[in-house]
Amino acid sequence: MIKILFNELKRSYRSVIIIFSIVTILLVILGLFGETFYFNFVRSYSESLGPYLAIVTIVLVIYNFSYNKSKVSCDLNFSLPLSKIKLYIAKYLLTIGEILVLGIVIGLLTNAFIGIRYYDIARLDRLNLYNLLSILACLGLASFSVPFYYFANSKGDGIVYLILGYLMLPLAFVAILNLSNNGNSEAMPGAFALSSVSIPFSLGGMMGSFLKESDNAIVIFNGSVASNMYISMLFLNFVPFIASLFFIKRDKIERAEQVDSKIFGYKVFIPIFFVSLTSIFRVSFDVGTLIYYIIILIAMYILYGIYRKSFKIKLPDLITMGAIFLYMIIVGAF
Amino acid sequence: MITIEHLKKCFGSYVVFENVSLSIDQGSIFGLVGINGAGKSTLLRCISGVYAPEEGKILLDDEIVYDNSKVKESIMFVPDEPFASVYTKGTDLESTYSSYYPSFDHGLFNELLNDFQIDKNKRINTFSKGMKRRLYLALAFAVKPKILLLDEAFDGLDPAVRLKVKKILIKAVEEDKMTTIISSHALRELEDICDSYAILDNKHIISSGMLGENVNACFKVQMAFQEIKNKNDFAYLNPISCEIEGRVVTLVIRGKREDYQALLEKNNPLFIDDLELNFEDFFISNVEDK
Incomplete structure (x- = not known):
């Protein structure tokens, strides 16, 4: 495995250096000249490393797992x-x-900037905790994203699956709560905050909400409800990757560049996404709702178009669209 | 030795081929032929372990090939359209293949590149189709595989390079007992180097065996008649193919030419001409007939 890892690193090091360089240069510029940088990191713990690293994580997943997305690449790699x-x-x-x-490079850089620019090392424990949690959140994000992207037939499908994956599970969670709780959608913001992609973005705010200026961050965070919730979500993000290991050997390589018609693809993702989406909101039959219906229909049509690689929608897709629309009206009415 | 047993490959509900069984001896040069879309490239991908078959199995010296990294160290596959990303250079591919194939010979690779006039330090997306193919062929020979799979082997190569490739192939077969499976539409090129063959058509292997034996087991004649004939007039000869152009009839028949003299004269031809039967004729006869 180490030999394979080393060989794969050799194969991809140039592109990774380019990605690393862009991110580091951007960070150095922000660190040296950005006034909000200091305040973001030390005072309010709002978004800094997490969002950067989350975006790079998604780019790295797409870059590293595109080896099965074209026939020529499959021929070489497999x-x-x-x-x-x-x-x-x-x-x-x-x-x-x-x-x-x-993550470590950026973390060390931020520590250095704060030390150099503001001589403020008193709250580095907060910063280090924030950095550590951001890195862990991004490892979770990568673990969640890899299977969604890997099992897509093309890069485009992969990106759509990532978006659906990030939105679908929190949506489905809220929809179930909403339906079982007679339309109470209070859980919605919380659910989205715990989506694999939003943890790195919301981590700063989450820490800021329970830490006071004088608190020792690590002592407070350790054993808190937030830490338990955070760690649970982090581990849940690894589940898709672990589950995917059981399907790799049986995965059909010839699906590259083909229309993605496997069961756990568009066929299931689109209905789950729209059924969940339409279950969240209580709608009535006024003009605003009508516009909402039209937007949902257009979105469904576009997604089925992306799925079929054509805007001539097939009969089964039309039936599914009709069924979702009917469901939407029923949920809206009752 | 490669053994293919009752292989079936589907793309979704579409069956590419089924019940394909072949046995390819070590040290042979095997020509895999078929019309466009017959499934030659898919079969090569199955043999190389890229695709998993739906049914049946492929064995190399009694070991399953698919997903078996140890066995795959003996197999090198050069696809019809080889990989060439924007930043890939010959040196990158050299590094990749030498990392995964312990038998990779850097000296031979450089020697072949020199022969093929390819600069390994250039980005290969700037190469022509022929140059890419030359680079991949150099990589393939440098790997020194036990089994070499070449898809559309001569496509894009000029006659001088084709000759060089054939010589290198023959040398590798003689010295290292390398087995080569070549898929190509250049049947005259295949005829020069292949000792055995298989024709893939209509989802099945319709003919296979030793190339010389099978081609020599048939003969081709051209006959002219006073009146226009139809195919039924020659059904009694059971020809592999029967081509009628006006009053001229061309037949390919399985059997010994001398045994058919009286039968051929039964329709009172004005003349009978013996034509040379090559692999291309043999292939066309088989495919047309089916």
């Missing part, structure tokens, strides 16, 4: 003397390693 599972795990570990290295 004819090599490598088992599919080892290649998959090696790419995953490579992505994790890259996130760790980048």
Whole structure:
């Protein structure tokens, strides 16, 4: 495995250096010249490392897991003397390693900037805790994103799956709560805050909400409700990756560049997404609701168009669209 | 030795081929032929372990090939359209292949590149189709595989390079007992180097075996008649193919030419001409007939 990891690193190091350089240069510029930088990190713990690293994480997942997205790439990668599972795990570990290295580099840089610019090292414990949690959140984000992207047939499908994946699960969660709780959608913001992609973005705010200026961050965070919730969500994000390991060997390579018609793809994701979405809001039959219905219909049509790689929608898709629309009206009416 | 047993491959509900069984001896040069879309490239991808078959199995010296990294160290696959990303250079591919194939010979690779006039330090997306193919062929020979799979092997190569490639292939077969499976539409090129073959058509292997034996087991004649004939007039000869153009009839028949003299004269032809039967004729006869 180490040999494969090393070989894969050799194959991708140039592009990774480019990604790293862009992020680091951006950060250095912000650190040296950005006034909000200091305040964001030390005073309010709002978004800084987390969002940067989250965006880079998604870019790295897309970059490292595009090896099965075209026929020519499949011919090269899957004819090599490598088992599919080892290649998959090696790419995953490579992505994790890259996130760790980048997270640590950015973390050290921020510490250095704060030390140099503001001579304020008193609250570095908060910053270090924030950085550590951001890195862990991004490892969770990568673990959640890898299977969604890997099992797509093309890069475009992969990006759509990532978006649906990030939105679908919190939406479904809220929809179930909403339906079982007679239209109470209070859980919605909380659910979205715990989506794999939003944790790195909301972490700063979350920490700021329970830490006072004088608190020792690590002591307060350790054992708190927030930490328990955060750690639970973090581990949940690893579930899709672990589950995906059981499907790699049976995965059909020939699906690259084809219309993605597998069961756990558009076929299931689109209905779940729209059923969940339409279950969240209580709607009535006024003009605003009518516009909402039209937007939902257009969105469904566009997604089915992306799925079929054509805007000539097939009969089964039309039936599904009709069923979702009917469901939407029923939920709206009752 | 490669053994393919009752192989079936589907893309969704579409069956590419089924019940394909072949046995390819070590040290042979095997020509895989078929019309466009017959499934030759798919079969090569199955043999190389890229695709998993739906049914059946592929064995290399009694070991399953699919997802078996140890066995795949003996197999090198050069696809019809090889990988060439924007930043990839020959040196990158050299590094990749040498990392995964312990048998990779850097000296031979550089020697072949020199022969093929390819600069490995250039980005390969700037290369022509022929140059890319030359680079990949150099990589393939440098890997020194036990099994070499070449898809559309001669496509894009000029005659001088084709000749060089054929010589290198023959040398590798003689010295290292390398087995080569070549899929190509250049049947005259295949005829020069292949000792065995298979024709893939209509989802099945319709003919296979030793190339010389099978081609020599048939003969081709052209006959002219006073009146226009139809195919039924020659059904009694059970020809592999029967082509009628006006009053001229061309037949490919399985059997010994001398045994058919009396039968051929039964329709009172004005003349009978013996034509040379090559692999291309043999292939067309088989495919047309089916």
